[in-house]
Amino acid sequence: xxxxxxxxxxxxxxxxxxxxxxxxxxxxxxxxxxxxxxxxxxxxxxxxxxxxxxxxxxxxxxxxxxxxxxxxxxxxxxxxxxxxxxxxxxxxxxxxxxxxxxxxxxxxxxxxxxxxxxxxxxxxxxxxxxxxxxxxxxxxxxxxxxxxxxxxxxxxxxxxxxxxxxxxxxxxxxxxxxxxxxxxxxxxxxxxxxxxxxxxxxxxxxxxxxxxxxxxxxxxxxxxxxxxxxxxxxxxxxxxxxxxxxxxxxxxxxxxxxxxxxxxxxxxxxxxxxxxxxxxxxxxxxxxxxxxxxxxxxxxxxxxxxxxxxxxxxxxxxxxxxxxxxxxxxxxxxxxxxxxxxxxxxxxxxxxxxxxxxxx
Amino acid sequence: xxxxxxxxxxxxxxxxxxxxxxxxxxxxxxxxxxxxxxxxxxxxxxxxxxxxxxxxxxxxxxxxxxxxxxxxxxxxxxxxxxxxxxxxxxxxxxxxxxxxxxxxxxxxxxxxxxxxxxxxxxxxxxxxxxxxxxxxxxxxxxxxxxxxxxxxxxxxxxxxxxxxxxxxxxxxxxxxxxxxxxxxxxxxxxxxxxxxxxxxxxxxxxxxxxxxxxxxxxxxxxxxxxxxxxxxxxxxxxxxxxxxxxxxxxxxxxxxxxxxxxxxxxxxxxxxxxxxxxxxxxxxxxxxxxxxxxxxxxxxxxxxxxxxxxxxxxxxxxxxxxxxxxxxxxxxxxxxxxxxxxxxxxxxxxxxxxxxxxxxxxxxxxxxxxxxxxxxxxxxxxxxxxxxxxxxxxxxxxxxxxxxxxxxxxxxxxxxxxxxxxxxxxxxxxxxxxxxxxxxxxxxxxxxxxxxxxxxxxxxxxxxxxxxxxxxxxxxxxxxxxxxxxxxxxxxxxxxxxx
Numbered sequence: 001x002x003x004x005x006x007x008x009x010x011x012x013x014x015x016x017x018x019x020x021x022x023x024x025x026x027x028x029x030x031x032x033x034x035x036x037x038x039x040x041x042x043x044x045x046x047x048x049x050x051x052x053x054x055x056x057x058x059x060x061x062x063x064x065x066x067x068x069x070x071x072x073x074x075x076x077x078x079x080x081x082x083x084x085x086x087x088x089x090x091x092x093x094x095x096x097x098x099x100x101x102x103x104x105x106x107x108x109x110x111x112x113x114x115x116x117x118x119x120x121x122x123x124x125x126x127x128x129x130x131x132x133x134x135x136x137x138x139x140x141x142x143x144x145x146x147x148x149x150x151x152x153x154x155x156x157x158x159x160x161x162x163x164x165x166x167x168x169x170x171x172x173x174x175x176x177x178x179x180x181x182x183x184x185x186x187x188x189x190x191x192x193x194x195x196x197x198x199x200x201x202x203x204x205x206x207x208x209x210x211x212x213x214x215x216x217x218x219x220x221x222x223x224x225x226x227x228x229x230x231x232x233x234x235x236x237x238x239x240x241x242x243x244x245x246x247x248x249x250x251x252x253x254x255x256x257x258x259x260x261x262x263x264x265x266x267x268x269x270x271x272x273x274x275x276x277x278x279x280x281x282x283x284x285x286x287x288x289x290x291x292x293x294x295x296x297x298x299x300x301x302x303x304x305x306x307x308x309x310x311x312x313x314x315x316x317x318x319x320x321x322x323x324x325x326x327x328x329x330x331x332x333x334x335x336x337x338x339x340x341x342x343x344x345x346x347x348x349x350x351x352x353x354x355x356x357x358x359x360x
Numbered sequence: 361x362x363x364x365x366x367x368x369x370x371x372x373x374x375x376x377x378x379x380x381x382x383x384x385x386x387x388x389x390x391x392x393x394x395x396x397x398x399x400x401x402x403x404x405x406x407x408x409x410x411x412x413x414x415x416x417x418x419x420x421x422x423x424x425x426x427x428x429x430x431x432x433x434x435x436x437x438x439x440x441x442x443x444x445x446x447x448x449x450x451x452x453x454x455x456x457x458x459x460x461x462x463x464x465x466x467x468x469x470x471x472x473x474x475x476x477x478x479x480x481x482x483x484x485x486x487x488x489x490x491x492x493x494x495x496x497x498x499x500x501x502x503x504x505x506x507x508x509x510x511x512x513x514x515x516x517x518x519x520x521x522x523x524x525x526x527x528x529x530x531x532x533x534x535x536x537x538x539x540x541x542x543x544x545x546x547x548x549x550x551x552x553x554x555x556x557x558x559x560x561x562x563x564x565x566x567x568x569x570x571x572x573x574x575x576x577x578x579x580x581x582x583x584x585x586x587x588x589x590x591x592x593x594x595x596x597x598x599x600x601x602x603x604x605x606x607x608x609x610x611x612x613x614x615x616x617x618x619x620x621x622x623x624x625x626x627x628x629x630x631x632x633x634x635x636x637x638x639x640x641x642x643x644x645x646x647x648x649x650x651x652x653x654x655x656x657x658x659x660x661x662x663x664x665x666x667x668x669x670x671x672x673x674x675x676x677x678x679x680x681x682x683x684x685x686x687x688x689x690x691x692x693x694x695x696x697x698x699x700x701x702x703x704x705x706x707x708x709x710x711x712x713x714x715x716x717x718x719x720x721x722x723x724x725x726x727x728x729x730x731x732x733x734x735x736x737x738x739x740x741x742x743x744x745x746x747x748x749x750x751x752x753x754x755x756x757x758x759x760x761x762x763x764x765x766x767x768x769x770x771x772x773x774x775x776x777x778x779x780x781x782x783x784x785x786x787x788x789x790x791x792x793x794x795x796x797x798x799x800x801x802x803x804x805x806x807x808x809x810x811x812x813x814x815x816x817x818x819x820x821x822x823x824x825x826x827x828x829x830x831x832x833x834x835x836x837x838x839x840x841x842x843x844x845x846x847x848x849x850x851x852x853x854x855x856x857x858x859x
Binding site for chain 1: 592717804813
């Protein structure tokens with residue numbers, strides 16, 4: 001598909017839907033349809049609204065329309081030795097940048113390099129009245145007006161249709177090395193802290209239940225120093241790249257068997273990864289701050305335990321019993337603020353109703 | 361007083377019966393915690409933008425979160441505006457009092473509640489000074505990264521309200537990238553935790569929305585910040601250039617080489633001279649521009665990067681390159697830049713600090729235009745520039761005692777901000793809109809966007825009591841300001857009469 005600006009057509013569809021009170025189901029590459037709560041509505045397709053609008057490598061900024069495939073963006077960046085530092089997961093070749101930002105998911109590098117929301121500089125948004133608006137911009141620092149751009153990251157399209165996004169992009173590391181360490185999962189946090197405090201350029205950390213894998217990314221001397229000084233076994237580069245891609249894109253063996261619900265817990269640093277949350281199989285990332293868990297335990301129990309630990313848990317894969325949402329419920333005050341914000345952007349409630357929470 | 365009216369009719373629409381309010385506040389605040397007398401209130405009449413002054417109706421100085429909740433509940437019930445103030449260092453009048461409102465001074469919230477070295481976080485009250493966090497954390501080998509130039513005085517609550525930056529933002533981010541959670545009190549007086557010690561929280565990113573919201577959505581009573589380990593080593597390099605453009609190209613080439621320096625600052629000839637006269641930092645006063653580049657990380661990493669940065673500087677015609685030999689020299693290289701504002705204060709009776717951000721490639725053009733615009737107003741401008749992230753601080757020199765000079769400075773300031781928008785930038789990179797740049801918001805945003813901002817505000821504070829008249833202009837103000845955002849050649853705000 002060629003680059004095309006379809007913003008006016010999309011705005012017209014939204015205005016018509018707002019007038020008739022028709023719900024819209026926003027669809028990009030349709031690779032994350034499983035994520036969030038079920039929603040119904042007339043499809044609003046963004047995949048044709050595509051193309052990189054501006055890319056200035058030395059300004060560290062890239063602007064692309066929502067339907068631009070993630071792969072196209074990453075290829076353009078790679079040509080200039082740059083990358084999306086938050087390593088967004090891709091669940092299919094049609095994964096679009098609009099969906100990446102609407103879902104707000106980040107990959108293995110997230111605790112060390114920043115998240116999807118951290119990299120958003122601005123966006124063009126279609127609100128529920130069909131108005132095209134621009135927030136933020138293409139510069140690194142911008143405090144003019146409320147940060148509507150970052151508010152829409154992870155909102156799953158419930159506040160508006162992302163038409164265009166401007167992202168901070170960063171140089172890809174000169175070189176990376178991955179090492180395997182024979183360490184228990186309980187060591188994830190302590191070990192990662194000791195590396196970071198020693199100035200090791202840690203860029204990903206995984207524990208698969210058997211071993212700990214650490215990736216270091218930086219200049220040639222820094223990586224050479226790490227592989228010489230540390231005791232782990234260096235993994236050959238092709239195998240290492242495949243490992244991180246499989247964790248990032250959920251093609252790792254852990255994610256293959258989805259007969260049991262797969263939960264994603266976001267936990268404070270230093271949580272007790274062996275004991276916390278009842279479940280069968282676990283995969284630990286982000287120095288212990290992201291836990292993937294296969295568990296049949298009741299949602300209420302998992303949520304209470306995650307909250308007591310200072311974190312939260314999301315039902316990522318697995319059929320969702322009708323009575324419960326996939327996301328951890330909010331307190332009464334924030335529920336009210338969420339509903340008022342929804343009203344502020346989408347007064348007719350037409351965008352992806354219920355996908356994030358009931359009533360949004 | 362400034363050339364334009366601080367508050368418009370719609371900003372001062374409140375009808376406050378002060379005596380019953382005083383009686384009710386006395387019930388919930390400690391004896392010293394309510395300031396009614398004029399001389400006491402006078403101490404709060406302005407913030408860091410001291411050309412703008414306004415006496416508040418009352419000042420409350422609460423000591424506990426419960427007191428903050430009760431004060432807000434009372435103001436909400438009585439329909440009284442509330443302006444929250446931390447250290448009062450805002451450069452945009454963000455905490456300028458409201459004539460009909462209560463000034464909520466958070467200065468007593470000055471305790472660091474907890475430093476958890478294992479988790480690398482600090483929980484602090486909002487009145488804690490930015491630098492105090494780093495000072496307390498340094499015993500654990502840690503620091504708090506954002507370092508606005510007022511860090512010795514500015515408070516962390518204000519940093520969140522303004523999404524404060526500093527000289528290390530390109531690599532380490534703004535306040536929004538370094539805060540994990542806040543405790544917020546709504547205008548109704550309810551308390552809720554936004555964010556968490558974990559990296560992600562469910563729902564909308566309210567934490568990002570609060571950053572830079574200039575006290576208009578809620579009152580922050582606790583902040584949880586991320587701490588970073590001290591870099592193992594730092595190197596500072598200073599390079600001179602015969603023209604600003606070459607310096608700009610050197611910056612672009614450093615980034616093209618894949619290097620993100622910890623700090624990358626540029627000063628123009630006038631700023632170099634002023635700083636050198638003030639602190640004798642050994643700056644090259646023959647240069648048209650100097651670049652100060654700080655690299656941090658492990659020894660191996662910094663050595664690799666230093667080599668590459670030197671090559672970039674040389675390739676782009678640096679006339680002189682100095683690498684700091686020791687800590688003393690590093691401090692000296694930085695001293696001139698850090699003292700740039702007071703240095704300018706010595707050479708001019710008054711100065712007005714602007715805060716636009718521009719795409720870096722536009723630097724040479726923008727500086728040339730600033731120089732032309734300055735000349736047309738009969739004023740001089742000195743420029744310091746966060747070169748890595750494109751954040752430009754032109755300092756307009758004027759003498760407030762000379763008739764017409766303040767007006768000329770304000771006109772020039774407004775022209776500079778509009779220039780920043782024209783080249784694809786923004787009217788404020790890190791100082792906030794406040795009252796200062798509220799008119800220029802009309803240049804940057806179209807009416808649908810401004811209305812959307814008001815709708816966001818309305819979602820948190822339907823009665824519009826939190827910091828009225830700041831940050832987001834009313835459409836009437838924009839119509840009156842007259843210099844409106846023009847998009848695709850269409851005149852915006854078509855629904856409004858032209859006055």
